[in-house]
Amino acid sequence: MAGQLSATGKAAFTLEAVVAGGLVVEQLVTTLNAAKPWQLALPASGIVGLTGPSGGGKSTLLAALAGQRSCSGVVEFAGRTWQNGRSGIPAHKRDMSLGFQDSRLFSGQTVAQNLALAHRYSRRPLDSGARTQLQADFGIQHLLQSPVEQLSGGEAQRVALLRQLFHNAALQLFDEPLAAVDQALVIRRLLPTLRAFWERHPALVLWTSHNFNEIQLLADRCLWMENAALTGPLRLQDVARRLQFGDFGHTCYSRVEALVVGQQGGMLELSLGGHKLFADRVTGDYARGQSVAFLLESGDISLSLEWPGLSSILNCLPVTLVGRQALDDGRVRLQLRSGTQDFQADISCLSFERLGLHDGGQYFAQFKAGSLAGL
Ligand SMILES: Nc1ncnc2c1ncn2[C@@H]1O[C@H](COP(=O)(O)OP(=O)(O)OP(=O)(O)O)[C@@H](O)[C@H]1O
Structure with a gap:
């Protein structure tokens, strides 16, 4: 089906796929990018990376797509208009979720209560077998009854990411969701789990990270944001080339x-x-x-x-x-x-x-x- 993940997990970035109901962004402008309006066309499902130098505008783009930042232009998703000109529908009416590096779990509640809330308000609720399996794969079963205030930074991030999976929105926006989690756990366990999850539950995923390893393992294409200018989707090799001479460090994957x-x-x-x-x-x-x-x-x-x-x-x-x-x-x-x-x-x-x-x-x-x- 156009715009769906193929058997190999690759998204089909064809014009037909986009027209069939993906994400269309035209002339999107915030106070950050008045001189460089954002254009974007992505299919209805697949995993797309978003990276670029710090302060470039990645979070601002996600907030604008989510309806959490004042902007003008057009945002359409799955055939529905979310933003047109200066008016847009509110965030809770968009079939999307936005996850942050700082977790933003509901305080005064346990991990299980946070997850249950996401499940209750999901338009595509996961069955209990899938939820239990995800909890095991994310290694958080022993934390289910813990108040979220007692979680470490890495634990809170894992719970927040899981909460977003339980919500299972059609457009899933992530803003450095694993930055505080141990890299071995991320590479060896969480990313394979995420890939398998989105194979079974297709969605359009925008995965923002400074860690290109995450993007390489999850995505087939990547957007580049620098000085408020948005480029892409680019092939991963082309992004790797840009990063080689940047702040990617000496380890190269x-x-x-x-x-x-x-x-x-x-x-x-x-x-x-x-x-x-x-x-x-x-x-x-x-x-x-x-x-x-x-x-x-x-x-x-x-x-x-x-x-x-x-x-x-x-x-x-x-x-x-x-x-x-x-x-x-x-x-x-x-x-x-x-x-x-x-x-x-x-x-x-x-x-x-x-x-x-x-x-x-x-x-x-x-x-x-x-x-x-x-x-
Ligand atoms: N609410 C705001 N009002 C005004 N300026 C803002 C606001 N939020 C962010 N900025 C500024 O806009 C620019 C882009 O910020 P943004 O957080 O979008 O970049 P980023 O690419 O996500 O950065 P990082 O990779 O460091 O998270 C920065 O210069 C930032 O200081």
């Missing part, structure tokens, strides 16, 4: 896609361009033939000139060196290509010289089963 072959010895077996890969510590449920995305950390990859013999490192891909960039800590970041997939590896300058690597050279990239994050 690449998003890689592969097909599920099956399970073996507690591991997930994948195929990338006909080459077998193994992943361990997998938390999601995957079907044979399904396309999955995972992250590879640049520091986890080593290169060799020949196909390695039997080794405890289970994964090896033939790669071509297509580019490189010197880092300021004595290492070099290599841009590697295997089939249609690009990813990056950081090695020392010493190794680079000893191996005599050069652009266009064919090598072998090795990484452990535990290096495939986000599955």
Whole structure:
């Protein structure tokens, strides 16, 4: 169906999909962007990232879409007009939810009461099995009877995100919802859970984050907001390129896609361009033939000139060196290509010289089963 998630979890960003009832934004102007009106067209379902430098206007855009910030222009969603000119329908009449970094749980209530309220006011309530499973996946069952005032910052964020899933709105807006949660938990457990949730319960999701790893694991496209100018949706590779020279830090994660072959010895077996890969510590449920995305950390990859013999490192891909960039800590970041997939590896300058690597050279990239994050 146009605008729905495809079997591979990819959103179809076609004009027909948008016309069929997605989000249409025309000439949207707030006090922040008077000279740069926002235009946007997105399908009715799929996950879209939103990132860009701090202070660029991301939160302002979300607030305007939610009807929580004075603006002019047009906002339509699912064939309904939310904003036209200077007048708009109030937030509670829009089939949407907006989640914030600072949680904003209802004080004086328990976690369970906060969740129950979201369920009660949902236009598409989840059945009790789905709610119980989500509570388990988010690791908050032991907190259900706790007053929200007693939660840690990370716990409160998980509850707030869960509350938004229980509400299950057609348009779900998120503003850095996991910034305070432990990254290992986010990458290994919460993001796979979210992806599986939105596969089963399609919605249009705008996921705002400074953490591009989150966006790479959730979304297929990403909006870029800088100095109040909105660009996109862009391909993830194009956003990654913008971030490389920004405040992304030294750790670099690449998003890689592969097909599920099956399970073996507690591991997930994948195929990338006909080459077998193994992943361990997998938390999601995957079907044979399904396309999955995972992250590879640049520091986890080593290169060799020949196909390695039997080794405890289970994964090896033939790669071509297509580019490189010197880092300021004595290492070099290599841009590697295997089939249609690009990813990056950081090695020392010493190794680079000893191996005599050069652009266009064919090598072998090795990484452990535990290096495939986000599955
Ligand atoms: N209610 C407001 N009134 C006036 N200016 C505001 C208001 N809210 C935000 N701003 C300003 O508008 C600009 C954009 O802020 P916004 O919060 O939308 O950016 P952001 O991209 O979400 O930033 P961050 O990534 O740091 O959260 C900032 O300069 C901010 O100070």
